[in-house]
Amino acid sequence: MDYMDRELRYAPRDNDWDTSVQFLPASDNKKLEKKKGLGKIGAVIGVVVFAAVVALMTGLLVWHFHFRKDVRTKKIYTGSMRITNQVFVDAYENSNSSEFKALAKQVTTQLKAIYGKSPQLAKCYVGSTIQAFSEGSVVAYYLSEFSVPSGQESAVDKAMSSMEQLVDKEQRTMSRPGNSLVVEDVVSSAVDSRLFSSLFSDFVRYSEHARSNHIGEIQSPGFPNRPYSPNTFIQWQLRADPNHVIKLDFDTMNLEENCKNDFVKIYDSLVAIESRVMEEMCGYYSPSEHLTFISSGNVMLVTMATNDKLDFPGFRAQVSQIKRGSREITCGGQLTGENGKFTSPNYPNFYPPRMSCQWSIKVPTGKGVKLTFKKFYLSEPGQDSENCRKDYVKVNGKKVCGEQPDNKVTVTSNTNTMTVEFSSDKSYVDRGFEAAFEAIDVKDPCPNQFQCKNQQCIRKELKCDGWSDCGDLSDEINCKCSADAITCGNGLCKPMFWKCDGVDDCGDKTDEKDCGLCKPGQVACKNNKCVSEKNRCDGRDDCGDGSDELDCGRVSGTTCTDLTYRCRNGKCINKVNPECDGTPDCEDGSDEAKCDCGRSMFKTSRIVGGQDAEEGEFPWQVSLHVKGYSHVCGASIISPHWLVTAAHCVQDDGRTRYSQPGTWEAYLGLHTQGNNGNSVMKRNLKQVISHPNYNQFTFDNDIALMELESPVSYSDYIRPICLPAAQHVFPPGNTVWITGWGATREGGFAASVLQKAQVRIINQTVCDNLMGGQLTSRMLCAGVLSGGVDACQGDSGGPLSSPSGTRMFLAGVVSWGDGCARRNKPGIYSTVTKFRGWIKEKTGV
Template sequence: MERSDGKMRYNTQDPDGETSIQFLPTPDPKPVKKDKGKKWVVAAVVIGAAIIALVIGLLVWRFLKPTTMKKMYGGSMRITSATFQDVYEDSNSTQYQDLAGQVVSQLASMYQNSADLSKHYVGTSVEGFSEGSVIAYYLSEFNVPASQEATVDSAISTISKIRSRMANDAQSLSFDELTLSAVDSRMFQKKLTSKQKFTLHAKGDTPQEITSPGFLNSTYPSNAIILWQLRAARGNVIKLKFDTFMLDDDCSSDFVRVYDSLVEDESCLLAEKCGHYAPTEPVIFFSSGNVMLLTLVTNDEHSYPGFKAYFSQVPASTRECDADLRGSNGNFSSPEYPSYYPPSVDCLWNIEVPTGKYVKVRFLKFLLSDLGYTGSSCQKDYVTIDGQKYCGEKKDVFVVINKSNKMKVLFHSDKSLVDRGFLAEFEAFEPTNPCPDTFRCKNYRCIKPQLKCNGWNDCGDNSDEMNCICNATQISCKNGFCKSPIWKCDGVDDCGDGTDEMGCGTCQSGEVSCQNGKCISEKMKCDGQDNCGDGSDEQNCASVSVVPCTSLTYQCADQKCINKANAECDGTPDCEDGSDEANCDCGRQLFRTSRIVGGQNSLEGEWPWQVSLHIKNQGHVCGASLISDTWLVTAAHCVQDQDSMRLSQPGTWEVYLGLHDQNAKNIERVVKKYLKSVIQHPNYNEYTYDFDIALMQLDSPVTFSQYIMPICLPNPAHDFPVGKSVWITGWGKTQEDGKLAQVLQKAEVRIINSTVCNQLMSNQITSRMLCAGVLSGGVDACQGDSGGPLASLDIGRRYFLPGVVSWGDGCARKNRPGIYTRVTQFRGWIKEKTGV
């Protein structure tokens, strides 16, 4: 529109609807200029206000908008309208991509039909196909507000319950067996900057090796996720065996997961593993079908060597477990025992013993636990006998009987979280004599007659300790139980009726007893003052505080003392200077055990501080404990000169570290060392075995490994309470007058009350000695174990050294405990000589 005579114009509409143009007179030029300036100011203010409003709006939107999270769901569907082709293993093939597109479209349609899912759906990726007809594996991603997470999970659960769907047009799929489950968020966390994926197919029956990246040459990468999709030919299942396994002990840091799937489907998770496992007890898994997924996830904190595994294919037909068992006795086990049983298995054993006899099943090992087991019901994996379900982990042998000559034993595993399974034996018994020549427990377990009324619950249901007539050495409880004298006056009601704590000089009501026998008011307990005179009233308090130093307090490096006796290396910094958690690279069993080991043979690497001392050209004679990279602790009586043998001289000895089998000293993980010096305690008494301790210095430092690791030394105030379970290890004689053991042995014993021990050992026990054993006999150290460790597992999952094997009256005799040098009494001397 043209400008007209310098006048402004605007449009108006007359009553007839026609547009007319009106002209307005122009005001005086000066006022016009002034008004124009005002308008610019107003415009600037408006624009500024608008910008501020926009910023405020954006900030409000930013802080008020719902917080969203990434959710991944993994699953599978069996496509019944397609037949598997080999090209479906190639993700770059046209056939793969076409079928994958149909799967994505099918799932998208299902999600879009759900009001709770459609608005949060991001996309789906197909991760692979397998046979049967065609099984598709996929991951679906959703962006979910935190407040809607439960709603989305519920909607996904509804979809996963769809059993089948027929195609309603040429573009859709017919499918059944659809699954969907939420993927563990650790599998797709943002910090996983490195991702690798491998697809491997089994070749015949030859195992193929799988290793974590960099295995042996370097540690595995940080912040990484590595996936191995494993396949077998149709009609086969996959066997995955970890030959070497060395990851971080903390599964929240680095972990391996094994899935009975080609995708991270939590409903098909078989196991999550971390830590170290000994090569002598490999971890083995089996799939239910011909696919498996192995994953490794790492963080950025610590890296370890990783793992080496082998996978192979095994004919599925060889895994049938149904059987008819006939005869007077026999045995059976869960599929693949002692490996992990496969998922989705049902087995039935029909047991029949001769007519006229009853059948008994004894479960020697029973490991059917899982993350969701509460003990109140058996919903996942279980054994059923006569309608009664059994599951979880049974630490003791248990027996099930049937008052007929027939029994049905059923085993069921669902499709996730497998375990080691069970080992069982059955036998026929006379109805009138179920335990010939033995004692029958109420639970029908049969035990040796000498175990009845020995003060220990050998039956597992205490029936062997009921209605007993106690012998002179036992505590006769008022409720009819007999208890070992080691429990007398230890401050714990072991009888259950207080009998064992009677007549112990117990303080009156409202008072507490000090360790020195003094009684003080309960109000003085943990008040910050040493009212007992020995500091015992300031021990075991709810909070840790600085207190006056006594023999019962822990002294920090800054010389301050705290009221926590066992403060060192428990994972909690208690000293102001943090010294209680310094120098704690000790006492760790790096290898995780399978929980199935029986007998007394130890595992390789189970006791990495155990040392074998050899006289040159003569073999093993004593044990020792590694306490640093250059120092050992042993018994002084091991280094006493004998005739022509100069045992006090370092040149006499050969030292083997990391040794398990005396006949396998030349393998790579065993380290042979020589000595630089031998230091025996100057006060050692060869007649009484008092001060029976010595130190040995290696000629060069040893490198720590999963097979070689020092044990932790306790501070002088460290408390090893009466009754605590401890372990003795060594290659000593397995019985009195027997032969030395070839494989490192282990035995669990208990610390025994020193007063009782002194009575049993004819007043030969000094304050520098510690007693441990099983008073009923049968378990003890013996010749050849001398100088070796007595190991105690403490808070923080570390082993400490309360004692050194010293002496005893024979081996494993009844009421003759083993005697050990009390290491806490020599902590200062050890530090003075070694600096450790």
């Protein structure tokens, strides 16, 4: 019996309803006498009434027996059990062998006996099939089907969760046959409902046995020549030799983005036991992603399920085996010296399940140990970050789990020794950690620095500067705020440019008070006028600029203003930022036209500011080189022919004619400077157009256009960013991204790998005050969330990318700033919406 091919099978039970009918005696016999002239009519009426009663009773009985009692749910459970009184033979790998069939028959018989120990399971049990066997002594992988009456599903789940007790009951039965199997380590779980056969038109099964010094390959059917098939369930059973483990290394993973539709699941088992799932994947991963998995034993299962829409290229992976004790899967040991490093097994790839490691660190006598986690990724569905009951690291008796910021988890000891433990459970794996230890002076663990409560060391000048440099706010407690900072009501200090940006940074809304906002019961107009909330969306322009009638749900028939979105047919809609949001709002659909922009084709597993970008994460980023030299400025792709950059990048000086197209080379798809791989395209320029009103003294109108000498073809690494409509709103407080190869610090050297960092749009009035009144209406302010990160020399001309739904819009162009990453000095960007008409006039985009 194969559960993928079976339909529901069960026999309805007999019903014990009493169907007899009794009539009460009449109290007055005269009332039963026939009336004159009504004999025939009365008989007809009686027959009709009787027929109606019979029909009603029949209907009730049919409903009760057929519809009410027969509503059942098919439940499928998978599991495994270790058979300790059997020895594995090679024939057990072949499901058609007589040895396999004989042992399978024994196991199914025993499963029936086990389920028979539970009345709830016994009455619902349909049957079992044995899917596979593996070593140790012999592990049997089974699948059991139950036909469960409606409403009793949770009771069956509960009964299945007590399989260990049922097995114990069955094993202690006095009347067991002498040749019965002795079993232990019984695991059972309900099958993922997405794997049920009714959803699929095709079911395919493959097997692969890894060999030493050989790399096998598995791939989705049709890869790479055609997309995978729709409505298909596929599984690959992978085995290794005894005393080996499976290594599965994906070089391509390109599925539909939504895991509810198409997905790949990897199990540390030979059947789809949900308590043994290692990872679930969908979407498109960059080849630079580390997608390598290692099993805990010598088996692994890969499953793939597809629905009836949007088929993609699929995946390809290499299969090999690793001998137990190999460097990739060993961990723990003695670590000595002044300093050193260590990682979780298989880092930066995924660590195996069921791992237990212990490191003993010892530094010179008289010193203490300081341990810092450079990277820390131990996330898992259902993980409780407080108790860390699943995967965790334990240092000095304290557990740490989840995903932690780089270098933020620090532990010190007062002695010269430290013990570090790492544990992974049976399900879901992650990339693990990279840690470094060093010897410190116990009496002064942070020489000439401030020691945070979490034992991290920071520069003394960072204390009470308004930024949580420690990560636990311990450097910002009991502070006296400077004159250029916000004094929060709770005693914290915050940067002045966070005032009135619509975000509660203090935690008690101190920074959002006295902002010149409207009184309670009023709403603020775009022109700073206040009107009653009752006037919002009443069909009248009470603000005077129409902003009280925006986003009111009336798509058609909206009066056109400077704030409304104008469709291609000339009609306007009042929805804010309707373009490319996935919902057609214009009658002609023009708000969703030309939306092949602003998306990375790759699925990035993690996004953290102030670090290397992933390859292809910002495919619109361009590196502008002066011919014969290195990177000078950034730019953004807006079409196959055109780039947007800063006007100050293309101004001539005494030595170089930056305004001439022949001076430049544009590198598209670049990730690392000097590494021009297959994904990189180099283009010369046809023309350079600087904004005619650019002011080199104030940096007003700091924007320019570049036309490529020949159009570029889009790829996974080269794509345009979405251009916002002139009415697009980028509100203060919104998180945006800066990217570039500029200097990583003021006066420092340029970065070789593309950098990314999160910043936040700053209130225009507050920013203008911070910058001494130098802002114009065509400039936009953005500051950092955590300090020390900003655009810098070499980032000029690059994009300020603003996420909206699943896309990125070009909010600004890197223009100028007061130094780089200085506290309370945000970066200044040219506001792209102010130049939308000029861009369209010159480029047609």
